[in-house]
Structures are given as C-alpha cells and as structure tokens.
Amino acid sequence: MSWKYILILFIFGCFLFWGLFAGGAPLSFHTVLETLSAPFGGAEVPPVFISIVWEFRIPRMFTAFLTGAALALAGCISQSLFRNPLADPFIVGTSAGANFGVTVALALNIMYLKPGLLALPWFAFLGAVLVTLCVLLLGKKGGALPVNTLLLAGIAANYFFVSLSSLAASLGRNILHRSVLWSLEGFAGANWDTFVTVLPLVGIALLALLFLAKPLDLMVLGDESAMGLGLNVGRFKFIFILIIGLLTGAAVSVSGLIGFVGLVVPHIARMIVGAKHNRLLPFAFLVGGVLLLGADNLARSVIPGFEIPVAVITALMGVPFFLYLLRKK
Amino acid sequence: MKEKLLEIVGLSAGYDRGPIIRDISFILAPGEFLVLVGPNASGKSTLLKAILRMNRIFQGKVFFQGVEVVSIPRRKLAQEIAYLPQENGHEFPFSLEEVVMMGRFPHNPLFYDTPLDRKRTEEALRTVGLLEKKKEKFATLSGGEKRRGVIARAIAQGSNLLLLDEPTLHLDLNYQLEISSLLRKLAEMGMSVLAVYHDLWLASIFAHRIMAMKSGSLLSQYSPLEITPDFVSQLYDLDLNLFPEGGRDYRNRFLW
Numbered sequence: 001m002s003w004k005y006i007l008i009l010f011i012f013g014c015f016l017f018w019g020l021f022a023g024g025a026p027l028s029f030h031t032v033l034e035t036l037s038a039p040f041g042g043a044e045v046p047p048v049f050i051s052i053v054w055e056f057r058i059p060r061m062f063t064a065f066l067t068g069a070a071l072a073l074a075g076c077i078s079q080s081l082f083r084n085p086l087a088d089p090f091i092v093g094t095s096a097g098a099n100f101g102v103t104v105a106l107a108l109n110i111m112y113l114k115p116g117l118l119a120l121p122w123f124a125f126l127g128a129v130l131v132t133l134c135v136l137l138l139g140k141k142g143g144a145l146p147v148n149t150l151l152l153a154g155i156a157a158n159y160f161f162v163s164l165s166s167l168a169a170s171l172g173r174n175i176l177h178r179s180v181l182w183s184l185e186g187f188a189g190a191n192w193d194t195f196v197t198v199l200p201l202v203g204i205a206l207l208a209l210l211f212l213a214k215p216l217d218l219m220v221l222g223d224e225s226a227m228g229l230g231l232n233v234g235r236f237k238f239i240f241i242l243i244i245g246l247l248t249g250a251a252v253s254v255s256g257l258i259g260f261v262g263l264v265v266p267h268i269a270r271m272i273v274g275a276k277h278n279r280l281l282p283f284a285f286l287v288g289g290v291l292l293l294g295a296d297n298l299a300r301s302v303i304p305g306f307e308i309p310v311a312v313i314t315a316l317m318g319v320p321f322f323l324y325l326l327r328k329k
Numbered sequence: 330m331k332e333k334l335l336e337i338v339g340l341s342a343g344y345d346r347g348p349i350i351r352d353i354s355f356i357l358a359p360g361e362f363l364v365l366v367g368p369n370a371s372g373k374s375t376l377l378k379a380i381l382r383m384n385r386i387f388q389g390k391v392f393f394q395g396v397e398v399v400s401i402p403r404r405k406l407a408q409e410i411a412y413l414p415q416e417n418g419h420e421f422p423f424s425l426e427e428v429v430m431m432g433r434f435p436h437n438p439l440f441y442d443t444p445l446d447r448k449r450t451e452e453a454l455r456t457v458g459l460l461e462k463k464k465e466k467f468a469t470l471s472g473g474e475k476r477r478g479v480i481a482r483a484i485a486q487g488s489n490l491l492l493l494d495e496p497t498l499h500l501d502l503n504y505q506l507e508i509s510s511l512l513r514k515l516a517e518m519g520m521s522v523l524a525v526y527h528d529l530w531l532a533s534i535f536a537h538r539i540m541a542m543k544s545g546s547l548l549s550q551y552s553p554l555e556i557t558p559d560f561v562s563q564l565y566d567l568d569l570n571l572f573p574e575g576g577r578d579y580r581n582r583f584l585w
Contacts, residue, residue, distance in 0.1 A: 213440045214440060218434060220421050225413070228414065230403050231403075270421070
C-alpha cells in the first residue's frame, strides 16, 4: 500500500519542481534556486524574480493541486452516488450554475465585490451551489432522492441555466465573449489569495469525507441495501450532493470549467487502490491534485511565452482514457 | 405457546397511494426457515419492506423480540434484522472481503475497520465457504458465489433475522439448491430466515413452513407437505388440466 503513496508523492515533488521553471519568463536553474533561498536571507535577486516564483508560480501550483484534488473527490462521490463509474461531478448542474453566476456578474458589470476582491469567482461559486440546491429540491420525490430523478433534475437544471446564460449573452454581446474567456482562464490569475480561499473548503471536505467513507461504500450497493444496513439514505444523499456542489463550485470559481479530471481520476485511483472509499478518497485526492498540477505545468510550457487553457490539456488527455474505459466494457 | 422472534399483527402497508398488503398476521419462531410464495404483485416484497419500515404502514404492528419495530432506530434495527433485496449489480472493484465487511456498518460506521469487524467478516466468509476467495473482486465471482457473498454480508451483520427477496433469482439450478440449503443451514444454526421464493418446488424441499400470499393477503400457512396440485391451482388461478403434459409433470413433482 505505502509504495503507491510514496510514488504519487514523488511525482508530486517532481511536478512542483518542474512548475518552478514552467511559464513565460525563462528563469535559469540557478536563478530559481537563488530566488527560492532569497526570502530566507540567501542571495540577492531582483524583486521581479521573487515575485514570479513566490507570488505567482508557487501559489499557482498549490491552487492547481487543490483544484484537481477537489474535482477528483467530487468525481468519486458522484460516481458512487449515481452508481455509475462514468458519472461526472458536473452531473448535478454545477458547471451551468457557475457559468450562470459569472454571466450575472458580467451582465450587472460587477467586477469587484470590494476593492481587491474579484467578483467572478464568488458569483461562480454561488451559482454552482445554488443550482446544486435546485437539483436537490427538484430531485426530491416523497422524501427520497431516487438516483434517476436526481440525474434528470441535473440535466433539466443544466439546460435551464445554460439557456438563461445564453439569453443574457445574446442581450449583451460582450458578456458571451468574456464568460467564455473566464471559463478557459485556468489558473492564470491564481495567487496566495486564491489558494487560501480554496484551502479551507477542500480541506474540510477531505476530512468530512473520511467520516463519510463507509456511507459512500453502502451507496454503491443501492438504496434498499444501504437502508437495510442501517443507513439513512435520504439524509446522506443530501449531504453528498451538497459536498459535490461545494467542491466543484470551489474548483470552478478559481479555474473555470475544467473537465475530465473528476471523471477520469476516480477511475485511475480505483484501479490502484480499489473501490473502498476510506482508501480511495485520500488517494484520489492526491492523484487528482498531481494530475491537474502536471496539466497546468504543461499548459504553460508547451508553447514558449504562451499559455494553452489547462481545460484543453485535461480534455486532450482525458478523452482518450474515457474512450478506452468505454471500450473496455 | 410458540416462541416468537417476529410477530406481525393485522399489518396493512404499502405506499402513499394506499395499502398493497392488508391485514397480515403471522409469527416467526427463532431458527425457523419460513418461505413466502405467491404470484407477482401479490405483495411479498412489500411485506418484507414493511417489516423494516421502509414503506408506509397504515395499520397493524410489527414486533421484533416483543419490541415494536417503529420504535427501534434504523441502525439498531440493522443490528437485529438483515435484509437482502433483489440487488442489481454494480461495476465498482470492491473485493469480496470488502463487500462482506460492509455488513459491519451498523456496528461500526467510522472510517476504519476494527479487529472485531475483521473477525466477524472472516467467520461469515467461512460459514458460506468463500474464505479462500476473499481477496477476489466481487464483480468477477460467479452468480452463486455473489449470492453467497451477500449472504455472508448479512451474517457479518450479526442479526438474528434474515429477510431475503428472491435469493435464488437468475441462478442456475445447482446454485439455487446451494443457496437454499445454505439458508436452511443458517436456520439450523439459530438464525431465523424469511425469504420470498418463486419456485414452489425449491421452497417445499428446504423450508420449515410455507406462507402463500395472493392479492395482498395471506392465504394460509402450510407445511411443505401440504403443497399439492390443488394448492398450486388455487394460488395461481391455474387449471392444471389445461396443460396436459406440463400439468401432469407439476402434479408429479408434488406427489412424492
């Protein structure tokens, strides 16, 4: 068991190291080392280097890691809850919700909630959580939350909020342009503030999920079996969907819409550590983080001086794997 | 007086639209293997769910060891009564051991497994004869092994009563016999078993007692020897004379 963790942590370390060099400004190996030691009384380096390494690259890498981890956790929950190994965390309508939130902010031309506090991430987050709540209300059927109804409620909410966003976008031309740009922005704007915003949410979710690991195991058996084993199925479904909404909302708010991480990572993790959630969740957390960190590094190193949207990288890597999973059945 | 593990008195239950089963009363003794038969939609599954208060109870009472089931919290109830519904499979790579260990949930819902959980899981696997397969993926097991696996889960649950909804469904004959004899063995070991069966022949071989349901009501209770062609005709509204060959065959099956 432990060598798997050692391996993934080793890759994490390598990617962190790689990420120090990835990006528009070509810093030499030597310069980066000097800059790393500078705040601790090391060599004198120009402030701009310190800013690049310490205020952009490092927080950006940790933000990418947390976002990937959040999407992976949300993916694990979605797949077990919907009892479908090909379910996606955006299944509960969060992507459309986030998009709607961003559109509203753009339409009202709110760019800052207060000086220094960007509005778009918060609108995206609130939109995502709002739609998740709508799905929960719509999916409710006589006190229970049947999986099929939830799924359809998710689809309905998705269409509804996408249409609302399209309506707003067709009324204000540059809203569409800006919301598309936002959804592809990735981690370009990440800094310590973004990291600190996501950290508590993702951290709390990870801890909570460790206590919810066994209920999630039971969810895979189906409602009746889970109830027969003493689980209050309705209550736990509600909690799980709320957690999916919070996690994907947080991810979307800092990075836009990044697909396939939540879909593919739980699979990879299950292949390595099995399906039991008290092992799966922590491992998927690491794999998701490391994968998105790698993808983001790649996004800023492929073309020198230019950033490919990280969502493009995850899709290009994720789609072949997804097709492989489809074929394998 | 007969010992009671489960006592059901005048039970009417169903869903919001109204009761599906009406005025059901019976007693289940400790260590008894009681089989519930009857045509489709006669309310057999509804009765099992009503015992676990998974649907709506309109009238009547369910007592487990003299305590009304309504007053028992769900997790406590799961420590006393195990339920195996007609499970549809999934494709998640749980090992057999992990599936059986899920039976320990009512005793330990926290994220780690205790030594006691492991011990009970081993015992349960040994009882159903699958100990050597514990590391195998549940999804790759044969139909019969899967069924024995979920029965092991119910054993690990440590309950005194096992409710099963068509435990032999979709199984080959050899597995049907294997599962039924396993259930009989569990009953001899002291666990009470209440199972819904479709196959009267299997039921009459293995059950201590057979109960027939029709249109939501309990027809009567029978010893396996009372399963006669007339009984079959009445239960299924069936005129055996209409099927000269098959009907005769069916008669022979019950005239030993």
